[in-house]
Amino acid sequence: MRKSSMSIEEAKRHINGLKGTALKISVNKGRKKINHYNGLIGDVYPSVFTLQITGDKNIQMLSCSYSDLICGDIELAPSIG
Numbered sequence: 588m589r590k591s592s593m594s595i596e597e598a599k600r601h602i603n604g605l606k607g608t609a610l611k612i613s614v615n616k617g618r619k620k621i622n623h624y625n626g627l628i629g630d631v632y633p634s635v636f637t638l639q640i641t642g643d644k645n646i647q648m649l650s651c652s653y654s655d656l657i658c659g660d661i662e663l664a665p666s667i668g
Contacts, residue, residue: 598653602628602636609666612638614649615659624649625666 593601605628612624629637629648638649655661 593657595653595657598656599631602631602653602656605663605665606631610638611664611666612640612649613662613664615661 607627609625609627612626614622614624616622624638624640624646625642626638626640626649629639635650635652638651640646640649651661656663
């Protein structure tokens with residue numbers, strides 16, 4: 588795990604601020620395997636949030652915890668265009 592740069596509450600506020608925005612999503616699966624998706628934040632719950640994936644026929648939704656965001660396993664960036 589990396590040194591945390593934000594708290595869980597800050598991560599929740601960050602996710603709530605990005606809700607409904609088109610995003611580029613990078614998911615670190617380990618062993619130098621990183622998957623890239625386009626999508627948006629679907630629902631926000633107290634412990635997890637969901638990502639609705641667009642443009643991929645195999646995956647439609649991902650469920651992520653706030654600790655995934657803090658540790659850097661999930662990276663979210665605004666999509667341009």
